[in-house]
Amino acid sequence: MIANVLVGLVALIHLYIVYLEMVLWDTPRGHKACKLTPEFASASKVLAANQGLYNGFLVAGLIWGLYLGEGFQIKVFFLLCVAIAGLYGAAMVGRKILYIQTVPAAVALVALALS
Numbered sequence: 001m002i003a004n005v006l007v008g009l010v011a012l013i014h015l016y017i018v019y020l021e022m023v024l025w026d027t028p029r030g031h032k033a034c035k036l037t038p039e040f041a042s043a044s045k046v047l048a049a050n051q052g053l054y055n056g057f058l059v060a061g062l063i064w065g066l067y068l069g070e071g072f073q074i075k076v077f078f079l080l081c082v083a084i085a086g087l088y089g090a091a092m093v094g095r096k097i098l099y100i101q102t103v104p105a106a107v108a109l110v111a112l113a114l115s
Contacts, residue, residue, distance in 0.1 A: 003115040004066055006108035007075050010082060011062040013104060014055050021052030058082055075112055079105045 024030035025048040026041045034041075041048075058078055065075035086101025 001115075003075075003108065003111035006104070006111050007062055007066055007079065010079065010104050010108050011059050011066070013100065014059045014062070014082065018052045018056045018059060021048045021055065025049070025052075058085075072112065076109065079109050079112070083109070 020030060020033055024033070025036075026038075026045045030036065031038060031041055036044075058081055061074060061078035061081070065071035065078060068074065083102045083105040086097055086103075086105065089101060090096075090098035
């Protein structure tokens with residue numbers, strides 16, 4: 001039960017990331033959240049939307065695992081994808097991504113392993 005709540009939390013975090021990258025990227029709220037200049041946000045809007053789409057696939061996979069109930073392997077696979085993407089983002093962009101993506105995914109993975 002706790003593991004599924006944590007998987008759902010990771011999915012919600014990524015649902016917000018999808019919204020941020022696909023809708024809010026070129027707005028003052030998106031600029032503030034991602035520390036973007038308006039010029040950079042405008043120039044990278046299409047790339048951010050594509051990135052948001054990929055995050056949407058992570059959300060879909062996590063929800064799929066939750067929907068199956070016993071979708072242990074699916075949940076583990078998509079949580080690992082989230083954790084690895086967070087590690088890469090933290091190394092390439094900033095440490096904040098580690099705490100937003102990797103830590104929640106790792107906590108959910110541990111909870112799944114213990115359930």
